[in-house]
Amino acid sequence: MRIGDLAAQSGVSVRALRYYEEQGLLEANRSGSGQRHYPESAADRVQLIQTLYAAGLSSRTIAELLPCVEAKVNTPESRALLTAERDRIDAQIAALTRTRDHLDAVILLCGSPDSGCAWIPDQDIAAQANHSATP
Amino acid sequence: MRIGDLAAQSGVSVRALRYYEEQGLLEANRSGSGQRHYPESAADRVQLIQTLYAAGLSSRTIAELLPCVEAKVNTPESRALLTAERDRIDAQIAALTRTRDHLDAVILLCGSPDSGCAWIPDQDIAAQANHSATP
DNA sequence: GTAAAACCTGACGTTGACGTCAGAGGCAAG
């Protein structure tokens, strides 16, 4: 598979694939004339990279995680790295959830036609979340 | 309150506060000599701005949301904007949750000492998540 | 055989949220 095919198949740009290689995230076999050739499995690898990017990981972090995730490396350092990133994502999810609940509360207020919108203190958000979570 | 005080109190840099003003997110009263003075409520406003930044909103979006959240504006457009951003955050939470579950699965595999780490197909993640979610 | 399409490297451009520096003015303490 050539770089254009991989780009089409995985939905990222050719430039991005070359950038991934530059960052050590994706390797390619080179033909005699220097053109990149990828195995079929490269599409999965690219998907994985995209997923990790979407989770807010940097190239450097992904480069550290990948051998541990794909090349079956299993050391104390790799496990620490994995759990650290997992915890980071957990914290990010928690922060986003709080913000979403805030927005939901504001939207609810906007729903009543004669009321203005206003930001709401944390404790009120918590109370409201409990309320709507209660069956 | 002067800009340095607000910076110390809200934990952001002086530069960031000036940037917020430039972006129309934060206004200041000016003394005769041109120095910025803020009311106590500015600290809350800065917190709110930080929260929205942390949720991935851009300055432009925050500038559009703020009057609707703090200045009690309630129009169809503002409601649409609010729900759109809420949905965006929801989607981001879902993506992060999937990535975290993936990482959890990899970490579990790493836990068994003789097994290598490996990326795991989606359906296996789902099965595992169901399993650990089942009491 | 030749034209179009795809590929190569190298290098500069972009965007957002600031950091940082320069040079000048403002303000309370001693």
Place this chain on the structure above:
DNA sequence: CTTGCCTCTGACGTCAACGTCAGGTTTTAC
């Protein structure tokens, strides 16, 4: 009054993940 800290504006620097362009080579299609 001057010392020292804070503040001002304006402008350039940064970093990451690419976009884009130039100029040249390779592969594919007819």
